[in-house]
Amino acid sequence: MPTKRKITEPEGVYFITFTCLHWQPLIQIVDGYDLVYQWFDYLKSKGHYIVGYVIMPNHIHVLIAFRNIGQPINTIVGNGKRFMAYGIVKRLKAMGEATLLQKLKWEVNVSDKKRNKLHEVWEDSFNWKECRINAFLRQKLNYIHANPCKGVWMLADAPVNYEHCSAGYYITGKQGRYEVLHYLELADIDLTR
Incomplete structure (x- = not known):
């Protein structure tokens, strides 16, 4: 469920979820998995760390270690969603998906229309949980990693x-499609600078 709570800390490790409208x-x-990886690349270029992730057909779960770069974490995530x-x-335009684009256009609220927003792609906000201890981080990683193997999707057998x-x-020790930082390595990283 989305939340409009603001992350008040300038750094930390967060479990972030956002969902398509x-x-x-x-x-x-749209085969938009690469768009998510491009956002991850941008985050890394700013000094943040991707610790774990899953990109589902309609939502994203990601564990991010945010470094204090003088920008609110909510803004960083909001800019990524944008x-x-x-x-x-x-x-969608290139694919000629006029009906779907029209639906996304109808969903834009009045105040966002005044700011020239044309389409609503994501649910209004995002869900987040701060991960202060390794046990909670492992719990969130297990949740993320099990996601493709349950529910209506069943995208993989394991x-x-x-x-x-x-x-x-995390299972084999071999980096996959996108390179992540093992959560245990965070102990040696100062996110405050």
């Missing part, structure tokens, strides 16, 4: 077999 599989429809939304809309997930690294 009405749980539509927009990431899958970047990915532009990419998704651009691809977490290690789902391409858009960090499970393979």
